[in-house]
Amino acid sequence: AKPIDRFDNPGARLQGVLVYALGQKRLFQKGYGGMLHVMIFWGFCVLSIANLTLLIRGVAGRTFNLPLLGPDQLLGAPYNAVKEMFLVLVCVGVAMAFYRRLVIKPKFPEPSMDALFILSMIGSLMLVEILFGAAEHRLLVNEKSEFLTWAYPVTGFLSNNLLADMSADTLHTLQNVAWWVNYALVLAFGAYLPYSKHLHVITGIPNVYFQNRRPYGELRKLDLDSEDSTDYGASTLADFDWKRYHDWYSCTECGRCTSMCPAFASGKPLHPKKISEQLREELVEHGSGDVMLALALKNGGKIEPSEDGSPPEGLRMLMDNVEAVSEEALFSCTTCRACEQACPVFIEYVQEIVDMRRYLVQVEGRFPQEVQRAFTNMENNSNPWGIGFATRGDWAKEFDVKLMSEDPGELDLLYWVGCSGSFDDRNKQVSQALVKILKAAGLRFAILGQEEGCTGDSARRIGNEYLYQVLAAQNVEVLNGYNVKKIVTACPHCFNTIKNEYHQFGGEYEVLHHSELIADLIAKKKIQLSSVDPILGTFHDSCYLGRYNNIYDQPRAVLQASGMELQEMTLSREKGRCCGAGGGRMWMEEHGVKVNDLRLQDALELSRQPKVIASSCPFCLTMMSDAVASKDMGDQVQTLDIAEIVADALEAPKNVDTEAAPAEK
Secondary structure, three states: OEOOOOOOOHHHHHHHHHHHHHOOHHHHOOHHHHHHHHHHHHHHHHHHHHHHHHHHHHHHOOOOOOOOOOOOOOOHHHHHHHHHHHHHHHHHHHHHHHHHHHHHOOOOOOOOHHHHHHHHHHHHHHHHHHHHHHHHHHHHHHOOOOOOHHHOOOHHHHHHHHOOOOOHHHHHHHHHHHHHHHHHHHHHHHHHHHHOHHHHHHHHHHHHHOOOOOOOOOOOOOOOOOOOOOOOOOOOHHHOEHHHHHHHHHOOOOOHHHHOOHHHHOOOOOOHHHHHHHHHHHHHHHHHHHHHHHHHHOOOOOOOOOOOOOOOOOOOOHHHHOHHHOHHHHOOOOOOOHHHHHOOOOOOOHHHHHHHHHHHHHOOOOOOOOHHHHHHHHHHHOOOOOOOHHHOOHHHHHHOOOEHHHOOOOOOEEEEOHHHHHHOHHHHHHHHHHHHHHHHOOOOEEEOHHHOOOOOHHHHHHOOHHHHHHHHHHHHHHHHHOOOOEEEEOOHHHHHHHHHOHHHHOOOOEEEEHHHHHHHHHHOOOOOEOOOOOEEEEEOOOOOOOOOOOOOHHHHHHHHHOOEEEEOOOOOHHHOOOOOOOOOHHHOOOOOOOHHHHHHHHHHOOOOOOOEEEEOOHHHHHHHHHHHHHOOOOOOOEEEEHHHHHHHHEOOOOOOOOOOOOOOO
16 A cells, blocks of 8 residues: 555644544534434443453452452442443433434435444343343342442342342342353454444544544645656555555444535435445455555555556456446545545545546546546646636736736735636626725735736646646746745635645745635724625635635624624535535536535525625635526525625725815914
């Protein structure tokens, strides 16, 4: 498998385990299903001590207890009381799980006999523990041993009401039976676990520890400069790193990833859960022990392909043999990270999807036909529309915006306009609004004009890594040539790429999204907004601003300061639904139900229909505008960027007469 370092920053990794694995933070956000899992998981953690004690008693005798945990010892009574509370919670959690799967029958998790079998085993283990504890309590009572009765709220109740008349021999027999049943269940559970989705009991916590600690928006860079490099993406199991293998074996099969996937929701063949399931099956069925051993012995190397160029012996071309990663499924992905955000064990999907796209695009030339036009346009004119690159700065001429090439003097920042803000007529209005705000704040800024190129975000995420690297290297050369330190942009895709990925080419800059800058200007009273009547609106979160860069509050603060009465859609912030344009989907045809239509429906389902759908991304603005137009609702709902809303609310600067006033006569 490929080398990957997931052993850095152990402090942050341990904190992640405490918060997300032991603390179950993501599951607490999942309502009924999450709560029952938390009850079972925490119960298992507490009861593992009790079960270990029970197993040792088979050898050491039924009176054995771990240090300090005996009924008359310091921690014995408190622990037993807590243990019995969790025994009840686990039983309740198991009952809730059965009810959910057999009665409620949600779409996710999908029906599973495996899950029902495991739940039965868990419930049986709890009942056996209760039975053993009740017999132990009755023996303590009969033998007049010293113990605190409040430490046995459950087993004490059963003991007093069901076992009071039993003899010591019968109670000992009951304990023996309970011990053997428990022992058999533990052995059966351990033997069955590797073949069950519940293997995540073992792999889940390590997977949380090994989660990605780099910026989510940073894809790995392919080494395309070396003549010896053969890394053009992923096509077989040998092309993935060990963390991908660990991900597949950590999948809980809960379906939360797929339930949040906008492509799946709109009827596309992408199914994140099945990606993990089917690649895990591929690893077992066609990876085999010999192949996996060979990969391990390569220590980061690759098994060489056969002489005819076919995949290495024992491995198959994944995209042609595994349905979940078919060409159509892979290019359905918007790279929105909703699946990753929902996953309780931090499985990473975007990187592996992009890696498989890279192979299809760069080696086999397989990608949606319409994408070729965008590639060609980016190659020839450094923008996906193919408009002449020399006209990139024309929109700014009437606003007296300075160019870096004109030596504008000392600057506060560079305004990176982006392709949409430079060439798309609708998004040019956003560029003009941001210029108005920057000037109102008295900031010294300039643009690159025709020296600015496409950042390459779409090219990279579609899979054309070579084109991306050419565009990125050119932009970094220009930026470094002007010694640029601080950049603001209205495009989250440009923002993410320059901030999180250009360092791979030597580009180190302070990068702000315009929502961050505007929020700061308002907070510091650098710009003044006039009082207006509140406008009922909602805000659509950009995936590359929110889930990728954790910017949620600033755009909302800007809108509220501008007089908007905000309603939150059900799917908002971390759970926000994608507009459908990310991952290069902006340049692909969409058939059937469209993701942006689903997103518009989210807004229209609010208790009061919003007058404005605000966004902070040129792609989102385009997609939401198209959705509104397709429903012929332009006279009812406006789609605006936050910069346009702020620019309209700006107070006109007061004229200050610098001449002395005439003296009174």
